[in-house]
Amino acid sequence: MSGYFRTSYSDDVALLQTRMQKVWLALFLLALCVYPFLAGPLWLDLGNQVFLGSIGAVALMLLTGYAGQISLGHAGLLAAGAFTTGILFKEFGATPWVTLPASAAVGALLGLIFGLPSLRLRGLYLAVSTLALHFIVTFLGGEYEAKRGFSTGIVIDSPIGSALGWYFALVAAAAAALLVALNLLRSRTGRAWRAIHGRETVAAALGISVQRAKLSAFVVSSTLTALAGCLFAYYRGFVSAEAFSLYLTIQYVAMIIIGGMGSILGAVLGTVFVVLFPYAIDGGMRLLGVADRLSSVVFAVNYAAFGLVMIVFLVFEPQGLVGLWRRIRNWFLLWPFKQRPLAK
Amino acid sequence: MQLAVNIAVLAAIYALICCGYVLIYRVSRVLSLAHGELMMLGAYGLYATASLFEGHPLLALAAAAALAVMVGVAVYLALMWRMTGESVLAAVLATIALGILLRGAMILVFGTQTRYPLRDLGWSNASLPVFGGARISAVGLALVMTTAIVYAGLFAFLRWTRWGIRMRAAGQHPLLAAQRGIGLHGVYALAWGLATLTGGIAGMLIACDAGLEGTLVIIGLKAFPAALVGGLDSLLGALVGSVVVAAAEVLLIHHVDSLLSDVVPFAMLLAMLAVRPWGLFGSREELDRV
Numbered sequence: 001m002s003g004y005f006r007t008s009y010s011d012d013v014a015l016l017q018t019r020m021q022k023v024w025l026a027l028f029l030l031a032l033c034v035y036p037f038l039a040g041p042l043w044l045d046l047g048n049q050v051f052l053g054s055i056g057a058v059a060l061m062l063l064t065g066y067a068g069q070i071s072l073g074h075a076g077l078l079a080a081g082a083f084t085t086g087i088l089f090k091e092f093g094a095t096p097w098v099t100l101p102a103s104a105a106v107g108a109l110l111g112l113i114f115g116l117p118s119l120r121l122r123g124l125y126l127a128v129s130t131l132a133l134h135f136i137v138t139f140l141g142g143e144y145e146a147k148r149g150f151s152t153g154i155v156i157d158s159p160i161g162s163a164l165g166w167y168f169a170l171v172a173a174a175a176a177a178l179l180v181a182l183n184l185l186r187s188r189t190g191r192a193w194r195a196i197h198g199r200e201t202v203a204a205a206l207g208i209s210v211q212r213a214k215l216s217a218f219v220v221s222s223t224l225t226a227l228a229g230c231l232f233a234y235y236r237g238f239v240s241a242e243a244f245s246l247y248l249t250i251q252y253v254a255m256i257i258i259g260g261m262g263s264i265l266g267a268v269l270g271t272v273f274v275v276l277f278p279y280a281i282d283g284g285m286r287l288l289g290v291a292d293r294l295s296s297v298v299f300a301v302n303y304a305a306f307g308l309v310m311i312v313f314l315v316f317e318p319q320g321l322v323g324l325w326r327r328i329r330n331w332f333l334l335w336p337f338k339q340r341p342l343a344k
Numbered sequence: 345m346q347l348a349v350n351i352a353v354l355a356a357i358y359a360l361i362c363c364g365y366v367l368i369y370r371v372s373r374v375l376s377l378a379h380g381e382l383m384m385l386g387a388y389g390l391y392a393t394a395s396l397f398e399g400h401p402l403l404a405l406a407a408a409a410a411l412a413v414m415v416g417v418a419v420y421l422a423l424m425w426r427m428t429g430e431s432v433l434a435a436v437l438a439t440i441a442l443g444i445l446l447r448g449a450m451i452l453v454f455g456t457q458t459r460y461p462l463r464d465l466g467w468s469n470a471s472l473p474v475f476g477g478a479r480i481s482a483v484g485l486a487l488v489m490t491t492a493i494v495y496a497g498l499f500a501f502l503r504w505t506r507w508g509i510r511m512r513a514a515g516q517h518p519l520l521a522a523q524r525g526i527g528l529h530g531v532y533a534l535a536w537g538l539a540t541l542t543g544g545i546a547g548m549l550i551a552c553d554a555g556l557e558g559t560l561v562i563i564g565l566k567a568f569p570a571a572l573v574g575g576l577d578s579l580l581g582a583l584v585g586s587v588v589v590a591a592a593e594v595l596l597i598h599h600v601d602s603l604l605s606d607v608v609p610f611a612m613l614l615a616m617l618a619v620r621p622w623g624l625f626g627s628r629e630e631l632d633r634v
Contacts, residue, residue: 070433117614121621124375124432128572129617132610139607146603250440257437300451307445314438315426 059224067217068197076134079244081229107226115218153240260320345476361567364539378443380564386544416540569613575626
């Protein structure tokens with residue numbers, strides 16, 4: 001064992017527990033600051049995508065990984081944030097200082113609506129109702145596009161011009177989302193979410209209002225997601241209903257599965273994996289020398305490989321990358337033994 | 345009158361697809377979101393056998409049906425049996441992953457252009473007059489008749505045959521059924537085989553009517569609300585739900601806006617979930633958590 005013992009409650013809930021963790025965090029932050037100056041344009045864009053994606057993935061992790069509420073409507077929520085931004089920009093020429101809070105408000109409202117079925121429904125039925133809401137939100141977005149004559153999509157001017165500027169803005173946004181999530185999880189709200197995930201009856205017996213915990217999980221998660229959608233709209237400079245297909249939801253769900261359920265680190269790792277995956281596939285195809293032959297169906301190769309990876313993780317490593325990492329770490333910590341001692 | 349015929353054809357399509365959802369859910373409590381893709385695979389199976397057995401359309405149809413059953417059983421044996429006993433979320437996600445894998449693989453193997461299996465079979469799609477001046481396409485008529493035959497067959501199968509009774513028992517209480525000597529894996533594999541067969545037949549017929557292309561998957565997904573409106577564990581419910589959803593869809597498209605076609609089933613699904621989550625004919629149940 002590592003030889004670190006917590007002796008007080010404040011130790012127990014501290015975000016950074018040992019000096020080593022502080023050192024590692026400082027090194028990591030330094031690396032984040034240096035990265036954009038060393039990376040080429042492609043890698044800078046990938047970094048931006050990771051930070052953008054991790055906001056949505058953390059939001060979904062809070063809802064599904066911690067509070068245990070299945071949602072298949074994540075793309076719908078992203079679309080809601082993006083379309084709020086697009087519509088406000090087109091109709092009123094709104095600045096980001098207006099569209100960001102407006103997206104958050106729309107997200108919160110939709111979270112309430114998405115969450116209402118959860119009070120009566122569980123498991124499968126909840127997944128289905130959120131799926132239905134996804135179709136309805138993207139339909140409304142498409143209707144707006146069609147009726148106002150933006151049939152190919154809404155073009156938005158980005159307030160930040162350079163990729164470097166975007167990098168630091170997105171790092172700040174992702175860090176803020178992470179801090180909010182981590183702090184919520186060690187508060188009463190986060191403990192209530194974990195309790196209703198464990199068993200609702202017991203949670204109610206412990207004095208937790210199950211309805212409130214469920215609704216707050218939905219509202220917090222959708223607000224964060226809608227904010228991510230707003231940033232997504234500005235980053236791409238373009239909003240269109242086609243961008244928010246069911247495949248996007250599947251990608252976000254894959255992020256939290258591949259990363260590892262019930263872990264914020266997992267959400268971030270999963271995002272890195274999912275964002276880099278298509279490029280890894282592309283590189284692999286080029287190595288095998290089939291890139292030219294398959295160039296017209298690259299997306300199909302991505303689909304197939306993506307499905308395969310999800311299945312492999314679901315079947316062989318349900319704890320995801322975090323589980324893998326924990327197993328490796330324990331192997332080294334416990335060496336030469338295989339298991340923790342049964343009795344202290 | 346033409347509206348009534350349109351409703352009947354759409355209801356038959358939905359009902360034929362729905363019974364796959366219902367079979368799998370009723371027997372193993374798993375919702376298969378890969379059903380649209382399996383349906384499309386069945387249609388591609390027909391496309392492949394049609395060129396293989398050129399000049400023998402009936403032989404091609406039989407071979408395609410046999411292929412569909414095998415695909416369903418293979419899906420269970422290769423993937424879904426590992427998911428028995430896992431949480432609802434894990435099983436649903438596994439079917440989603442399977443769906444996207446199949447979609448990619450099908451594009452890689454068969455390409456993206458629209459195929460016309462009916463032409464390959466050497467038949468044509470005549471337009472037949474029915475009562476009251478309305479017209480129905482030959483394939484549409486075949487769809488309605490196939491749906492009737494499939495449902496009659498399934499009712500009889502579940503009611504009277506040994507394997508049908510085993511399937512109902514496994515659906516009611518897996519543990520008790522297993523203790524009475526029913527091999528659950530066999531029953532589940534059969535359910536997947538039958539579901540893929542009916543879905544595959546639906547896919548084949550739709551492909552014959554409108555051509556075989558990627559939108560088939562959307563039709564598969566749109567049929568799902570019909571199953572839920574009727575009640576996910578009731579075959580009779582699937583039939584009634586299909587008629588209700590198809591009628592609402594056709595009438596709204598006709599009288600309001602043709603763009604509504606993609607959302608009407610889902611809006612009905614939400615309305616149903618708010619009022620009566622277990623559907624018109626389903627049984628109330630305590631649902632699993634994640």
